[in-house]
Amino acid sequence: MAKQERAARTRQSLIHAAAEVFAREGFAPASLATISRRAGVSNGALHFHFENKRALAQAVEDEAANVVRRLTEDVSARGGGSLRTLVDTTYALMARLADDVVLRAGFELGGDPARGEKPHLRGAWQRWVEDMLRRAQQEGALAEGVTPDGAAPAIVAATVGFQVLGSEDVEWLREERIGDFWGLMLPRLAHTVR
Amino acid sequence: MAKQERAARTRQSLIHAAAEVFAREGFAPASLATISRRAGVSNGALHFHFENKRALAQAVEDEAANVVRRLTEDVSARGGGSLRTLVDTTYALMARLADDVVLRAGFELGGDPARGEKPHLRGAWQRWVEDMLRRAQQEGALAEGVTPDGAAPAIVAATVGFQVLGSEDVEWLREERIGDFWGLMLPRLAHTVR
Numbered sequence: 482m483a484k485q486e487r488a489a490r491t492r493q494s495l496i497h498a499a500a501e502v503f504a505r506e507g508f509a510p511a512s513l514a515t516i517s518r519r520a521g522v523s524n525g526a527l528h529f530h531f532e533n534k535r536a537l538a539q540a541v542e543d544e545a546a547n548v549v550r551r552l553t554e555d556v557s558a559r560g561g562g563s564l565r566t567l568v569d570t571t572y573a574l575m576a577r578l579a580d581d582v583v584l585r586a587g588f589e590l591g592g593d594p595a596r597g598e599k600p601h602l603r604g605a606w607q608r609w610v611e612d613m614l615r616r617a618q619q620e621g622a623l624a625e626g627v628t629p630d631g632a633a634p635a636i637v638a639a640t641v642g643f644q645v646l647g648s649e650d651v652e653w654l655r656e657e658r659i660g661d662f663w664g665l666m667l668p669r670l671a672h673t674v675r
Numbered sequence: 676m677a678k679q680e681r682a683a684r685t686r687q688s689l690i691h692a693a694a695e696v697f698a699r700e701g702f703a704p705a706s707l708a709t710i711s712r713r714a715g716v717s718n719g720a721l722h723f724h725f726e727n728k729r730a731l732a733q734a735v736e737d738e739a740a741n742v743v744r745r746l747t748e749d750v751s752a753r754g755g756g757s758l759r760t761l762v763d764t765t766y767a768l769m770a771r772l773a774d775d776v777v778l779r780a781g782f783e784l785g786g787d788p789a790r791g792e793k794p795h796l797r798g799a800w801q802r803w804v805e806d807m808l809r810r811a812q813q814e815g816a817l818a819e820g821v822t823p824d825g826a827a828p829a830i831v832a833a834t835v836g837f838q839v840l841g842s843e844d845v846e847w848l849r850e851e852r853i854g855d856f857w858g859l860m861l862p863r864l865a866h867t868v869r
Contacts, residue, residue, distance in 0.1 A: 507702075507787060507789035510789050589788075592839060592842075594698070594700055595700060595701035599843075634856070635860075637840070638836030638847070638852075639829065639833040639836055640832075640836070641839055642831070642832030642833055642836030642839070643828075643836075645835055645839050648786075649786070649794060658829070661825040661828060661829055662832065664825070665860055665863045666829075666860065
């Protein structure tokens with residue numbers, strides 16, 4: 482294995498181990514020693530890749546943001562209109578949260594006051610939801626009287642709620658629960674041809 | 676002032692100061708020295724009332740649970756049916772979250788992994804929402820095809836989402852946002868006489 486490839490793998494192991502420790506303990510109590518042990522690398526190797534715990538948390542959040550970006554792109558590529566893309570992406574996001582600790586830790590780190598950073602993953606998610614709703618409106622897919630600005634906070638709050646509750650208990654991320662949410666929401670949200 | 680009354684006031688000051696520090700820093704970084712200084716009492720006085728930081732966090736969460744209980748009782752007392760009580764209570768809860776740091780910290784402490792406790796305030800809220808929806812169903816107030824078990828998770832997720840986002844930015848707790856949520860939700864949720 483080339484030296485560069487090995488370095489990239491070590492970096493990924495560290496991000497994954499950090500995500501596990503952050504998700505379980507929170508940012509403040511997590512120790513670099515625990516993280517490097519879990520990743521199976523030396524403390525020196527950790528410090529070669531990351532200056533400090535803050536940089537490691539940032540890398541977890543960035544990686545989680547990449548996951549969300551790829552996920553929204555994949556679902557968008559299926560076509561079917563922006564409202565459909567929005568709905569399908571929430572299912573894909575919850576399913577992914579259930580088995581991707583980096584994504585879970587990325588969302589949780591944003592809301593950890595000990596870290597003192599703006600929750601940038603939630604912010605990015607919010608902007609994407611708003612964008613999808615604006616497109617849906619342009620496509621004529623929103624019901625009369627429904628505006629992107631009015632609908633976005635309800636959808637962002639619910640999805641953030643499912644994510645937060647799901648980080649305690651994976652039951653919250655089940656497809657049926659998201660389906661029940663949209664079942665209540667969509668009849669009023671979507672324009673239907675009568 | 677009687678000795679007992681003075682002790683009760685000191686206890687309340689400590690709970691309030693602890694809530695402020697927990698809400699700003701999270702559980703792990705919060706120091707007892709900062710909390711006692713903020714409450715204007717000695718470290719000794721703090722330890723007279725609370726054995727450790729864990730006991731203080733528990734007191735904040737208990738006090739927040741009392742606030743939620745009183746709030747649900749007050750709104751219930753107005754009458755008007757269980758669905759109405761549920762909706763009105765979410766408005767009252769968000770308004771109260773905006774200006775009650777003990778309530779805010781109580782919810783946040785539940786989700787803080789550093790504390791290693793079950794989020795009991797969220798659990799109590801969930802059970803109350805479920806109970807209200809079951810009563811609403813018995814009262815014939817739920818639309819056909821809507822079940823308490825199906826609707827409760829959507830409502831709990833959204834309200835927890837508003838709470839979590841509101842602890843970062845109070846804008847999320849504004850009445851209009853909650854109104855927009857119910858505006859999308861209620862047409863499908865509630866039975867309407869046609």
